[in-house]
Amino acid sequence: MKLFLSVFALPGLTATQGLFNVGKPKQGETIIVIVIVTGAAGSVGSIVGQLAKADGLQFIGVVGKNEKADWIVNELGFDAAINYNSDDLDQQLAQLAPSGIDLFFDNTGGPIQHLIVERMNAHGRIIVCGLIAGYxxxxxxxxxxWMSVLKRRLTIQVFTMPDHFHQAPALLEKLTPLCNGG
Ligand SMILES: NC(=O)c1ccc[n+]([C@@H]2O[C@H](COP(=O)([O-])OP(=O)(O)OC[C@H]3O[C@@H](n4cnc5c(N)ncnc54)[C@H](OP(=O)(O)O)[C@@H]3O)[C@@H](O)[C@H]2O)c1
Incomplete structure (x- = not known):
């Protein structure tokens, strides 16, 4: 039942559409995913991370609690996690993504968004999925x-699933084999 309420419903469709069709990740890139993990039922960010892992991408999750950081690394397989309530966020970003960040899947906005943009590589892409920190x-x-965006020639793409519901069958085709261990 959880699969139908999360992975095969709005969170899973959103994660798949945002990561693959909007973000178009390439191997060798470092993806920073602002992960919103509310529990084992999963949500957009935790599914994005697992999709990225299944695709062999390197990715970092941002969460608000150390227990969630442990969960996304040790259970979900994220490469690293950052607690956005830490004091040394910029240092952590520098340490975890020494070659910069190519793709940023933003679910939250908030102060860390600014630090991430400052660490993005030229021609990086920002997928704006949600801004929960500001609602x-x-x-x-x-x-x-805007100057940082200009200097880095960043692409910022907002998307909302209602524009893409007609693509649900194709998105489910991508998701289903992964849930079957394929
Ligand atoms: N584009 C679309 O079509 C689409 C579709 C679905 C959802 N969304 C958006 O995607 C985002 C994630 O959705 P979801 O369903 O995965 O959410 P969710 O499961 O409800 O996650 C909520 C989480 O947001 C985090 N949070 C709350 N306040 C925060 C703050 N001030 N700063 C940073 N994090 C904060 C908390 O995690 P921590 O404890 O780790 O901080 C909380 O557990 C939302 O912004 C939502 O609106 C967009």
Whole structure:
């Protein structure tokens, strides 16, 4: 039942559409995935991470608690995790992605978004899936520096699943073999 409510429903479709059809990851790139992990039922970020792993990509997850960091690394197979409540976020990003970041799947926004953009490589891509850190704020958070985007020639692509529901059969074709261990 969990599979039908998470992987084969909105979170799984969103993760697949965002990672493969919007992000178009290439082997050798470092993907930073802002992971939103609410538990074993899974959510967009945790599925993105598992899809990326199945595709042989290197990826880092960002979470809000050390227990979630342990879970995504030790259970889900992320290469590394960052707790966005740490004091040394920039140092951690530098250490974990020494060659920079090519693809950034943003589920949250928030202060770490700015630090990640500053560490992105030329021609990097940002997939804006959600901005949960800002939904309850009356004033929108300051956006990352337009100058940083310009210098790096970044592509920023927002997507929402209702625009892509007609692609669900193809997305499920990609997801289903992975859930069967294929
Ligand atoms: N584009 C689309 O079509 C589409 C479709 C579905 C969902 N979405 C979006 O994708 C994002 C993830 O959705 P989901 O269903 O995976 O969410 P979810 O399972 O409800 O995850 C919620 C998590 O957000 C994190 N969070 C809450 N406040 C935060 C803050 N201020 N800063 C950083 N993280 C915070 C928490 O994780 P921590 O404890 O780790 O902080 C929380 O567990 C949301 O922004 C949602 O709106 C977009």
């Amino acid at each position: 309850d704020k009356e004033v929108a958070a300051a956006r990352p520096s």
